[in-house]
Amino acid sequence: MEGAEGVNEANEVAQSGSFTVRGLPVGDHALLLEVGSDEAVEALHAELLRRVGTPALPAVREIVPAARTVLLDGLTDPARTAARLTEWHIPALTRDQGAAVEIPVRYDGPDLRDVAKLWGVTPDEVVRIHSGTEFRVAFCGFAPGFGYLTGLPDRYHVPRRATPRTRVPVGSLALAGPYTGVYPRSSPGGWQLIGTSNAVLWDAAREPAALFAPGTRVRFVPQEEPLTPGQGGAAAHAEGTPVTEGLPRQSARSAANEVAR
Amino acid sequence: MTDSALVVVRAGALTTVQDLGRAGHAHLGVPRSGALDEPAHRLANRLVGNPEDAATLETTLTGCAVRVRRATTAAVTGAPCPVTVDGRPAPWGAPIRLPAGAVLEAGAASHGVRGYLAFGGGIDADRVLGSRSTDVLSGLGPDPLAGGAVLRLGTPHGPAPCVDTAPGAGPVRELVLPLVLGPRDDWFTARALHTLGRGAYTVSPASNRIGLRVEGPALERAREGELPSEGMVLGALQVPPDGRPVLFLHDHPTTGGYPVIGVVPEHRLAAAAQAAPGTPLRFVPRPARSRAGR
Numbered sequence: 001m002e003g004a005e006g007v008n009e010a011n012e013v014a015q016s017g018s019f020t021v022r023g024l025p026v027g028d029h030a031l032l033l034e035v036g037s038d039e040a041v042e043a044l045h046a047e048l049l050r051r052v053g054t055p056a057l058p059a060v061r062e063i064v065p066a067a068r069t070v071l072l073d074g075l076t077d078p079a080r081t082a083a084r085l086t087e088w089h090i091p092a093l094t095r096d097q098g099a100a101v102e103i104p105v106r107y108d109g110p111d112l113r114d115v116a117k118l119w120g121v122t123p124d125e126v127v128r129i130h131s132g133t134e135f136r137v138a139f140c141g142f143a144p145g146f147g148y149l150t151g152l153p154d155r156y157h158v159p160r161r162a163t164p165r166t167r168v169p170v171g172s173l174a175l176a177g178p179y180t181g182v183y184p185r186s187s188p189g190g191w192q193l194i195g196t197s198n199a200v201l202w203d204a205a206r207e208p209a210a211l212f213a214p215g216t217r218v219r220f221v222p223q224e225e226p227l228t229p230g231q232g233g234a235a236a237h238a239e240g241t242p243v244t245e246g247l248p249r250q251s252a253r254s255a256a257n258e259v260a261r
Numbered sequence: 262m263t264d265s266a267l268v269v270v271r272a273g274a275l276t277t278v279q280d281l282g283r284a285g286h287a288h289l290g291v292p293r294s295g296a297l298d299e300p301a302h303r304l305a306n307r308l309v310g311n312p313e314d315a316a317t318l319e320t321t322l323t324g325c326a327v328r329v330r331r332a333t334t335a336a337v338t339g340a341p342c343p344v345t346v347d348g349r350p351a352p353w354g355a356p357i358r359l360p361a362g363a364v365l366e367a368g369a370a371s372h373g374v375r376g377y378l379a380f381g382g383g384i385d386a387d388r389v390l391g392s393r394s395t396d397v398l399s400g401l402g403p404d405p406l407a408g409g410a411v412l413r414l415g416t417p418h419g420p421a422p423c424v425d426t427a428p429g430a431g432p433v434r435e436l437v438l439p440l441v442l443g444p445r446d447d448w449f450t451a452r453a454l455h456t457l458g459r460g461a462y463t464v465s466p467a468s469n470r471i472g473l474r475v476e477g478p479a480l481e482r483a484r485e486g487e488l489p490s491e492g493m494v495l496g497a498l499q500v501p502p503d504g505r506p507v508l509f510l511h512d513h514p515t516t517g518g519y520p521v522i523g524v525v526p527e528h529r530l531a532a533a534a535q536a537a538p539g540t541p542l543r544f545v546p547r548p549a550r551s552r553a554g555r
Contacts, residue, residue: 025443025444026494026521027494027496028549028550029527030494030524061284061285063288064288064516065288066489069491069492071494074284140515141490141514141516142290143399144290145289145290209289209390213289
């Protein structure tokens with residue numbers, strides 16, 4: 001293990017049995033912890049959540065996991081935090097065996113055939129493989145309620161579409177790279193669309209507002225019948241405003257953002 | 262309908278409700294949001310006897326006008342501008358007593374970009390995740406103001422203001438921003454760092470609450486390839502593929518896949534938010550404090 005030299009680039013600040021953590025400075029009040037795999041991110045994130053609020057990890061405003069990193073923002077002294085991390089042992093991941101969130105899906109996306117071709121299987125096989133996989137929310141971003149879900153083996157990773165769509169409908173189940181995602185609202189997007197869900201992924205009036213948070217386990221459940229809008233998912237308690245509401249205003253807002261013309 | 266309300270007479274280019282934002286939800290993809298010129302927002306609240314986290318109106322370049330239904334105290338801070346009450350000149354940066362039915366107008370900014378209008382009791386919009394701020398990236402919080410819209414006011418609290426006036430800052434000839442290098446400065450050439458400090462940039466009119474965009478030379482990459490998405494902080498200077506850096510302001514996305522060459526300290530972001538399009542811009546790169554003592 002490396003000594004407590006503060007936050008230097010390529011400085012190893014902690015280690016577990018199977019991976020090391022590099023600490024990178026981000027301004028004067030944040031620290032970016034970088035590891036080599038999404039499994040390592042998961043283990044590190046779990047350990048950070050266990051220790052937050054203890055002397056090992058005092059005041060921190062945000063803990064933001066991502067693909068290969070966990071960002072700690074709002075630290076008084078990032079170098080000190082990094083130094084403390086050298087003393088950490090990050091245990092191997094023990095998976096929470098609680099129930100997965102179930103998301104009803106109609107596998108009817110316009111790119112289902114293209115994905116089947118990329119996978120070298122039939123569209124029916126795509127449905128079988130995808131709905132037979134247990135996913136995990138690796139991290140969130142892009143929009144409130146949007147989770148980047150991992151779980152598909154490498155051979156099923158697909159590129160983004162060569163030409164992004166100007167409008168991807170709300171509830172679209174989509175693939176890109178190693179990730180599966182569900183669009184919490186309609187937006188432009190370049191992911192491959194394989195299905196549609198009626199789950200309300202984000203509802204600011206609901207507690208919790210987000211159906212997907214980092215670490216949430218997810219299963220997609222194929223549906224034959226048309227889906228009733230806003231009724232789906234483990235969000236049995238979801239009865240707030242449909243996420244589509246306010247979308248026209250969103251584009252108006254984007255236009256208004258271009259200030260100072 | 263309640264008397265404790267104001268009616269939008271002129272919405273201006275973009276006027277939003279802002280408080281101190283909704284920190285603590287970045288891991289769910291929720292931006293921090295909140296007033297871009299936080300000191301000006303806090304001052305406006307102090308001038309009317311509000312707590313500093315009460316919601317104000319944040320205007321953009323062209324100000325706005327509102328009619329109050331009940332008598333209240335108001336203050337206009339941020340970008341200096343002419344202020345009138347029912348067409349008569351009123352002080353900027355000082356408490357103004359408004360009789361019931363009066364129209365308060367903040368005119369176009371004489372310099373700067375964002376103005377703040379505080380009212381006794383604050384703007385009482387519904388809170389989303391603890392904040393009344395409009396987030397233009399995600400669409401959280403109240404809609405931007407539109408003509409004819411009615412906004413509730415809270416109950417005035419607190420002691421009378423102890424400040425009578427507040428000094429305004431003069432126009433900024435050049436925006437100079439310190440830049441703490443990292444986390445991905447190693448993705449760029451030494452020449453790129455030199456370019457940042459050379460003063461070759463101006464503030465772009467395409468700037469908004471999400472980011473301050475710049476016009477000027479592209480920053481040269483030392484390495485190609487894609488960066489896996491990582492968490493982004495307020496003040497991050499992100500460099501998209503066209504090489505023109507974007508300074509992340511309060512409504513910035515919480516994760517991003519372009520390298521961040523450095524971070525502008527938060528206390529300098531108010532100045533960035535007040536820099537009008539065309540303002541010359543220079544960065545002063547320095548290593549992170551934790552690296553400097555090596």
